Amino acid sequence: MEYMSMYKRWLEFDEETRRELEGLDEKEIMERFYKELEFGTGGLRGIIGAGTNRMNVYTVRKATQGLANFILKQNIENPSVAIAYDSRKYSDVFAKEAALVLNASGIKTYIYDELKPTPMLSYAVRHMKATAGIVITASHNPKEYNGYKVYWSDGGQVTEELAEGILNEIKNVDYSDIKRMDYDEAIEKGLFNFMPKEVEDTYVKLVKGLTVNKELVEKMKDKVKVIYTPLHGTGNKPVRRVLEELGYKNVYVVKEQENPDPAFSTVKYPNPEESEVFTRAMEMARELDADVIIGTDPDCDRVGVVVKNSEGNYVVLTGNQTGALLTHYMLENLKATNTIPKNPVVIKTIVTTEFARAICKDYGVEILDVLTGFKYIGEKIKEFEINGDMNFILGFEESYGYLAGTFVRDKDAVIASMLIVEMVCYYKDRGMSLYEGLMELYNKYGFYKEDLVSITLKGIEGSEKIKKIMEDLRSNPPKKVADLSVKLVKDYKMSVTKNVVSGEEEVIELPKSNVIQLVLEDGSVITARPSGTEPKIKFYFMTKGETLEKAEENIKRFKEEILKMAE
Template identity: 60%
Template sequence: MVYRDKYDLWLNSELIDESAKKELRDIKDEIEIEDRFYKDLEFGTGGLRGIIGMGSNRMNIYTVGKATQGLADYLLNKYKEDISVSIAYDSRIMSKEFAEAAATNLCANGIKVNLFESLRPTPMLSYTVRYLKSKAGIVITASHNPKQYNGYKAYGEDGGQVTDKAAKEIISFVQKVDDFSKIKTMSYDEAKEKKLLNIIGEDIDKSYLEKVKGLTIRKELVDKYAEELKIIYTPIHGSGNIPVRRVLKELGYKNVSIVKEQEQPDGSFTTAAYPNPEDPKVFNIALNMAKEIQPDIIFGTDPDCDRIGIVIKDNNGEYKVLTGNQTGALLTHYILSSLKELNKLPQNSVVIKTIVTTELAASIAKEYNVELIDVLTGFKYIGEKIKNFEEKGDKKYIFGFEESYGYLAGDFVRDKDAIIAAELICEMTLYYKKKGISLYDALMNLYEKFGFYKEKLISIELQGKEGQEKIGNALEYLRHSMSQSLGANRIVKKMDYKISIEKDLLSIAENRIELPKSNVLKFMLEDNSWFVVRPSGTEPKMKVYLSVTGNSLKDSEEKMEQFEKAVCEIIDRACNC
């Protein structure tokens, strides 16, 4: 069906309300109409994410309804009876409406729903699925995307985001929902009257927060000195405000200053157009506050509170936003060294990272005789490993992280968790403070010991149908037409995760990659630098990850500058081939 036919179908359907039709009729730009209807918003391996608006390629109650009906059909086919789904939502525009639409759709299919009374962080949804023994979970969020986006993430009964096998099965059911009349629904009041809709809140909060506090490693240190730590926290208009502050308060961190301008939920993100703690601009207000407060640590959580970014002061007295790799390396070392010192580090301990995350973590893990496992990009693969460890009982998960500011300790949550990370970051900062060193000093100590690792992410935005085609063509060019060197630096290995083959370009030997297939390429060079290219799973972008290692900060910065230039030339060629 061509996009105009779909457009007309929406305009003529009795099941599409008049306000939706008016929005569509008011579009005068033909390219805009095409972009809204040239495809259906895809229920990918994690769910939906798209721009809010009417159309088959947008986030609205109809596309949410289609996805939820498919999920309902999948659950009814798999479990037959005693099915419940837990649902949470964040502060984004339409999040509550989409959550209620999903809830009433499930109830209309005879599925019981546990819906949070108000916004909650994504990791709390993960916990709730397990706590209430739900068969699935849904969280309405677009994480750190700009305000025009919203999304829909699906979770399995283990509390982790659905991974590839389950996602494919759900997608097959979603694709069968090819007519609006197949989407069942009932009113919110009817769902409550029939006791299909259960509103949840404080009981879950208490249980979850007790678990989080139980992850404190150096309890005596925190009990005795927590109130000495000076903290500035910004929720960036999201769902972290209450739970982050509550857990810190209950642990004794009394000296917590909140960025008032970013304290309240606000789906328009009026002080942060890109509400992402990876973006240094979100900390501008906090940094102004820091001039007077002189905090030991500044941190911010994204709208659904699964990512966290931190700001520290360097030895020149200047504030520096750490990368996700740097924070992850600091936490990996603090957790492993502390557990080792306290004789609490199991022999079968495992740290997990993604294939685009710093190799500094591998060096740290090796120092403590801890196994390090690489997984594909996406925290769902870390959650999947935790599930496997639990089922087999052969390994003990300690910590996992990804370069995009996601971290998780403990196994009662199966997704990245900024509340847990906030607690551990505060404890780590307090520990080093009592030893008379800063987090910056601790980071430099790691570099001095293991090498000056430097990583960088380049995001190339390519909007619309044409952009998606360009991304696909660029990956194919890199897959088949790459030279075997970058200047004088030879490429020694190529990992093609689409065909699961690692090729040694010097010996021409091939090895099987034991990971799920994904359209990702990784190139390893002779000097241990590497780069990865992949399409974003949540945004219209191609992402390029770079890594180099130097013998000083200056050396690694110079190497990165040269490496980035060489890689960008190849990427530019690939995008314009």
């Protein structure tokens, strides 16, 4: 059994690893050693612990040696890598280890001297003209996880071709091949460097420059009340700094969640999609009669928004609702201030609301769909930059990620937080809450409703079950869902859309991805997609109803049927 021989080899690595591994039962040994932690297009992500299928200094060093080998084969003059890390357990250790492995291959590194948001790494790669970037984070995963994301010189996450090249190099690395430089030697040779302070300063200046309506902010900056929670992560300093420098007077931070904490002690897991993480923030909001609550995830690339509804209760907006509001706010105010550029474009993912399409159509602005994952939005921005044909306004995805501006090439909750507070100013100036603003958009454009169901299936058995669900959907898609005929089946792995009625087929002009979409006769869309970073299969539901209640009823029916099929 191959995993047992690898297990025995790891027992010899160091005393701490031996102590952790000794005494494990065979099932746990197999779980930890039956495979290498997978390097996907987003990099690595896994449970912290000893083993080839876990996040630890050895798997981090191995991945980094593969990255170093890949960089050296590109024959780039004076290669360098920018590195950032979040508040998770061992994030600072993994970041330093990655730097020292790169240094041993003669690659210069620039590492932030304290935890920083993922988007600030994306920016630093471009600002420092680095060859690549690494950020140590597991985003909004539970506390047991950590991860390792790789960026390329354009500041975007590596996409398929680059990821494949790096993966091939990682596969060829044996643990005995890994080189690591001593820290003092790396400092002495000028290979290990801390990020210059001006990187953050110029980033903050550029973020503030994305203010859409400066007069509005000036008028309303001391009238809006904001509650902010960084959820024990990296957002605390940059988000507050941006809002403070713009002159917002009433920004209150949730003290219990202000400081970095790898145990995320006040929440089950630090995901701003979950209303439970806002319990304390909502108490504060009620005490202070706040206009909005914003909460950023540990690496500050996602942001959740909480507003007061018509009954006076604070409710969490979905990522789709916030994205639609931002799309409308930006287009309306760019138009009002006569600053809308030529050939403007908004980008969303294939599982993100069609609400934004209706808004863009109203303003005569093009909207593009890309695969799930913000790297594809970043890729489009790069394409526009090269071709000089389109001007990027906003990119967003349903999973609480938003981006304006082009100096960052990943979702950015610092930028998004600033724009959300500005949007609150816009509605407050009109005598409305953000919730009333959302209702206004529903009444104008239609009642769009979306939902997501994630089924967690852990371990080897779970992985096989996810494969089977996708294979069954691919080979035998349902003819009807909730009494509505399936009109189109879009298979993004096979790059084909099949019209079930006519039998006609069309090519899908997007990279291949293990995603299946069912388009129903009323235009509703159901999407199945295994997660690339967690042991989950996700089902996305999108519909539009004559009223919000009817749209919600549709979603409920779709969910019941699809989950029965999945079982």
